[in-house]
Amino acid sequence: MKATKYLYLAAIALPVVLSSCRGQISEKPPVHPIMDMDQQERFEPQERNAFFADNRAMRQPVEGTVARGNLKKDTVYYQGINTDSSFVADAPVKLTKSFLYRGKDRYEVFCTPCHGLAGDGQGIIMANNYGYVPAPSFHIDRLREVNDGYLYSVIANGIRNMPSYAQQIPVRDRWAIVSYVRALQQSQNATEDNVQQYDVDLSSLQEEYKQQQAVAEKQAASQQDAGGEVSAERGKTVAAENACNACHSTDGAKMVGPTWQNLFGSERTLDDGSTVTADEEYLRESIVNPSAKIAEGFPPSMVPYDHLSDSDINSLIEYIKSLSENAE
Ligand code: HEC
Ligand code: HEC
Incomplete structure (x- = not known):
């Protein structure tokens, strides 16, 4: 007797349940008997609000407001400039081996595509002639002589045709890259005496270099005047x-x-x-x-x-x- 009663109930309930999930999408809001303050009157971003004289619902922060953690008063560290707006001579960071390696890591991620692994301006973008403005070598006298703060500023603000990397590279990493660029510059400007301090076979290196030069010259000669025509x-x-x-x-x-x-x-x-x-x-x-x-x-x-x-x-x-x- 009891079993038939349940069967009855099920027969009525099932269509009701199924009818509420028929696989269609509904534009109507779901039934929401207890509101719990879930929906309230509010302004959408950028909405108009006649209450204020400027008709904007979005209010400006009080003048001089600084977001927490964004008070960057230390211009030496955050901008690479002294109080008289000149570039700082030396990076305001402690140079450690791990810091330099951080710089190498970041440099290789962000700068090598254009400036090359050795900083000679022969990154893959330049080598393949994609038509991008050439990046200079870091080993020219002018860039050897600039201050650390100048290099920092190039990364932070970009320069002429080079974009700013401020969005991608946080402040500390910018200084790490500056330090690494300095190391690169020294590496390409070492005298024989400098090199002699280390355990390197200079003559074999020089031999290798000569061979590479010869290959490069041959290639250049074969490319010379491809097509020949001048107009x-x-x-x-x-x-x-x-x-x-x-x-x-x-x-x-x-x-x-x-x-x-x-x-x-x-x-x-x-x-x-x-x-x-x-x-x-x-x-x-x-x-x-x-x-x-x-x-x-x-x-x-x-x-x-x-x-x-x-x-x-x-x-x-x-x-x-x-x-x-x-x-x-
Ligand atoms: C998309 C290619 C590209 C990338 C990536 C790039 N640069 Fe450059 N960089 C350039 C170009 C192009 C110039 C030359 C701009 C000009 O003179 O108009 C330049 C110029 C420079 C200069 C010389 C500025 C001067 O005074 O002439 C420095 C220093 C420099 N870049 C550092 C960096 C560092 C450090 C990074 C990595 C954070 C980097 N660049 C990433 C393309 C690039
Ligand atoms: C990154 C920017 C840049 C690119 C790219 C560039 N130049 Fe220049 N060029 C300059 C600047 C800056 C000067 C002026 C400073 C100087 O005399 O070196 C100049 C000077 C010159 C001058 C002398 C102009 C004068 O008024 O005395 C010639 C000619 C010239 N460029 C040709 C070229 C040619 C050809 C190319 C492409 C193969 C080229 N440049 C690519 C920046 C550029």
Whole structure:
């Protein structure tokens, strides 16, 4: 008798239960008998609120508010600058072996793609000619002589075509990278005496280096004048492939570097005050050895393009000439 009663109940309950899960999606809010303050009146982000004079529901923090942990008064540590805004000479951190290794680790993650493992500016992005603005080598005199604070600032704020890495690299790691870049610079500038202190076979290294040079020279020679043809049109392509236009305009606009419009044949003032006529020879030198003569009012930031073939360089020159009214 009892068993049939339960069966009855089940027969009624089952369709009720099943009807509430029929596999459809409902736009209606679920039945919510006890509210428990789950839904309250409120403003959405960015919503309008006529209560305030500026009609914004979102209020500004009181002027001068600093989020907890964000009071960065120590400009030496957080910005790499002294109170007189000059760059700090030495990194304000204690140099330990593990700190340097941290710097190496971070450097290899964030900087090698462009600046290369050895800091010579030959990262994979540069080597494969993707058309990115070339990154300079850290082993040029100018970058050897800058302060630690300057290097810190380059990482924190970026510089010209290099983006800031502040979002990816926390403050302490930036200093670790600065320290490691210093170590890299020393490693590439060691004298024979320096090296002799360690247990290295210098002559075998020199032999290896000579062989590598020979291979590189052969490769360069075989690449020389691939195609051979020289024209302004080809120069335009070469300029695009090498991202010259990241720094040089052709319409007179001043960018990182001087415009190419009417450059050829014009009188150039150099940073030492002397003047020179921008003839073919000057253009060639500006491309393969840009630090020889620095145009006044511009940073010495162009890297040498001495790996380009002669016909590439001559085509670039033809192209720059074609942008000038002074061309014969
Ligand atoms: C995406 C490629 C790229 C990455 C990654 C990169 N750089 Fe650069 N870096 C550049 C380029 C390009 C320049 C040259 C910018 C210019 O002159 O317009 C440059 C310039 C520099 C300079 C020289 C500034 C000067 O005064 O000429 C320093 C120092 C430097 N980078 C350090 C670093 C460090 C340290 C890292 C890693 C945290 C890093 N870069 C990561 C592309 C890169
Ligand atoms: C990272 C930015 C940058 C890139 C990329 C760059 N240059 Fe420059 N270039 C400069 C700056 C800055 C100067 C001025 C300082 C100097 O004289 O070195 C300059 C100077 C020159 C000059 C001399 C201009 C003058 O007014 O005296 C020539 C020519 C030139 N570049 C050609 C090239 C060519 C060709 C390329 C590409 C193969 C190239 N540059 C790529 C930054 C750049």
